[in-house]
Amino acid sequence: MSTPGLILSRRQTFAFISPAFAIIAVFLVFPAVWALYLGLTDLELTGIRAVMPEFVGLSNFVRVFQDSFFYNALKISLVFVFGSGIIGQVGLGLLLALLMHREKSWIKTLVAASAIAAWIIPDVVVAYLWVAFLDSDFGLLNRGLKLVGLGPVNWLFHYPLFSIILFNTWRGTAFSMLLFSAALQTLPPSYLETADTLGASAWRRFRDIILPLLKTTILTDVLLITLWTFNVFTPFLLTGGGPSFRSEILPIYVYRTSFKYFKLGYGSAISTVLLLINLAFALVYLQAKRRQKKW
């Protein structure tokens, strides 16, 4: 590996990275720090506490850990992230990329194009699209079920969590699939050809050749997807978190607390806890990556 060494001076480097850091500092870090601070206050959107919020220390956090709504949302978020993020997007994305890898035909184009189509479409459109798709009268899914003598099922009402997991898997699998496909292309074909010649099974090929080479990509993907899925708000447009909080993932709970009950301080505190959970995942990832001694 080549070592670039000191190509740019310290001042030059600063000049190169400062535009990005300036907008990141102003529009990401500053509001984030402000939000962290708000978590330590009793700020509300209306009334006396909107004008004169008081510093309440960690009492919001004490409340969070006694809050049954928080535990409900945490549990649903974990199921959601595991179901739609890890099994759905990463798992399915990897499977699709593997299945497609050595095919050179229309099916590859078709799968890639359809997955990308699902991924590039705006959240709002996708949400309405799924509301329409799952609708008990109008929806195509129930129409299909009727053909085989089932249903109709009011999906969003009876299976809200399953619906948003399905939705989010559908929505995001393309990203992982593209990333894995790109990584697989860097894999020397001779490796797999040798394995073929030796008569290795698909599982052995996967375990002994593909997996070791994809490890870094898989780790990176798992991290990105986990963090994105934890913070995704779009399911709100499908179920609004209901019925009776059965699809209320953490970001929706933050929204409900802040913008429906107007408890901005408490909402910020919940966000901080969410951030800490994300950070914990990031640290696990760093550990795993460090163990690979890639850097």
Place this chain on the structure above:
Amino acid sequence: MRRSPIRLLPVKTLVYALLLVWALLTILPLYWVFSTAFKSPEEARGYPPTLIPHSFSFRNLVQVFDDPQTHKSLGFKPYLNSLIIALGTALLTATVSFLAGFGFARYRFRGREVLLLSLLFINMLPEMAKMIPLFRMFILYHLYDTYLGLILLLAAGSAPFSTWLMRGYIKSIPQDLEDSAVIDGCTRGQASRRITAPLAAPGLAAVAVLAFRAAWNEFSAALILTTSDSVRPYTTAIFKYVKEHASVDWHLLSAASFVSIIPIVIAFAFFQRYFVGGLTRGAVKD
């Protein structure tokens, strides 16, 4: 050497079947809405629903832009707003992340990896939580309800991942060319612009398309930080439209959705080759 076709055939069929089922499942909801975009209002509401529009027409699409009778239209303006915001974001993101990526790729300093990773994690506070401070900030600095405010915010949101991607991409470009340009009298800045930037074009395209997509699709920030029709992007315009016309006109909503994906489909179709190449070298070969 190939394995015997007898063993190979069922596996291949199974693989094809699996892929085909997946592709169908992916396309079906899309097809459902976008075929509705071409149906008449009666047919869209009717039961049983039709798979193929009987009364195929572009009337709904026209109605999305202009409808003098019912005034139930979105108009061109929201789409124009979205286009300005998304193009501005893509351009700004590509510029700043190229520069920062260059800095990270060509200069080693202690804590670089940590800085780079903290960049990636910085965006992880839930968007909703940041909206409260952002709202106050935008009012204070007259960025509320402006293109510039949204562009800056969205570019900042895309910058961390883009910088990381660009850094990976630029690292894969040998720096000898820049070195010789510098020996011939270029500054490092000129060399980065004239030598490295053209070579990094696929990476830049990937970054720009990602930022374009993020901006084109942005919803919650646009909902909270814009208020007038002259700035509001089409995502929140559709949301407002649905809220104001309580009875959901599926045919119009479908038509509006159909129109909204055209720019993003063009962007992806045009840049797809670069996009995958850019991802490969930027994210995978890091």
